[in-house]
Amino acid sequence: MGFLREFIRNPRQTGSIAASSGPVVRMMTESLDLSSARRVIELGAGTGALTEGLLRRLDSDATLVAVELNREFADALRDRLTSDSNTVHVANRSAADLPELVREHRLGEVDAVCSSLPWTLMTPDVRGATLDAIVDVLADDGELVTLTCLHQAATAQGRRLRQMLRERFGQVRRQRVVWAAVPPMFAYRCSEPVRPAERGDRVGASATRRAT
Numbered sequence: 001m002g003f004l005r006e007f008i009r010n011p012r013q014t015g016s017i018a019a020s021s022g023p024v025v026r027m028m029t030e031s032l033d034l035s036s037a038r039r040v041i042e043l044g045a046g047t048g049a050l051t052e053g054l055l056r057r058l059d060s061d062a063t064l065v066a067v068e069l070n071r072e073f074a075d076a077l078r079d080r081l082t083s084d085s086n087t088v089h090v091a092n093r094s095a096a097d098l099p100e101l102v103r104e105h106r107l108g109e110v111d112a113v114c115s116s117l118p119w120t121l122m123t124p125d126v127r128g129a130t131l132d133a134i135v136d137v138l139a140d141d142g143e144l145v146t147l148t149c150l151h152q153a154a155t156a157q158g159r160r161l162r163q164m165l166r167e168r169f170g171q172v173r174r175q176r177v178v179w180a181a182v183p184p185m186f187a188y189r190c191s192e193p194v195r196p197a198e199r200g201d202r203v204g205a206s207a208t209r210r211a212t
């Protein structure tokens with residue numbers, strides 16, 4: 001099951017020509033506090049590079065739900081993935097369905113979301129709805145770590161993504177750049193989810209910041 005083939009078939013959805021390399025998987029999994037996480041979601045699992053990295057670090061009583069929109073990737077991952085200790089599910093669904101998925105798997109509040117979704121290739125509406133779905137399922141002390149290409153961070157779409165994250169999280173911290181990746185990558189680590197009722201003020205505040 002090749003990334004390149006799926007990228008040629010659907011570049012905007014696939015978002016990459018290759019699976020994440022070891023150094024990227026390390027940076028992503030080290031960016032989350034997985035020692036105490038019991039309910040973990042991965043968004044855009046692809047062929048499972050990050051899924052396997054997460055399983056290596058999670059405690060034996062943790063549950064991982066890996067969400068992947070591409071049916072072929074999801075089926076292949078489900079067939080291949082085994083874990084001696086953790087409970088792991090592969091869901092062939094959109095990340096925007098997260099609240100329903102969490103209900104179906106009876107997860108309750110989620111401790112950690114690990115995303116490698118191609119945010120900058122999504123329409124603003126889908127990106128917003130998917131970020132809202134993440135905020136909806138996260139526990140108050142839950143965290144999102146989301147992978148980004150370094151060169152995209154300075155584009156209008158990259159700046160818009162950062163702004164959308166800041167509207168939805170009290171803290172958005174950049175993680176170290178993985179220069180060994182092609183292209184170089186980093187992640188945003190986002191904590192203190194802002195519930196929709198509190199968000200009006202933050203949208204106003206970020207509009208004021210932009211205007212000044």
Ligand SMILES: C[S@@+](CC[C@H](N)C(=O)[O-])C[C@H]1O[C@@H](n2cnc3c(N)ncnc32)[C@H](O)[C@@H]1O
Nearest residue numbers: 015016019020044045046068069070094095116
């Ligand atoms: C850049 S790849 C990352 C794959 C893998 N996690 C890795 O690091 O090698 C992004 C993945 O997100 C999936 N994807 C894109 N949009 C999605 C969505 N809305 N919901 C779930 N998965 C999605 C793509 O099919 C693709 O497998």
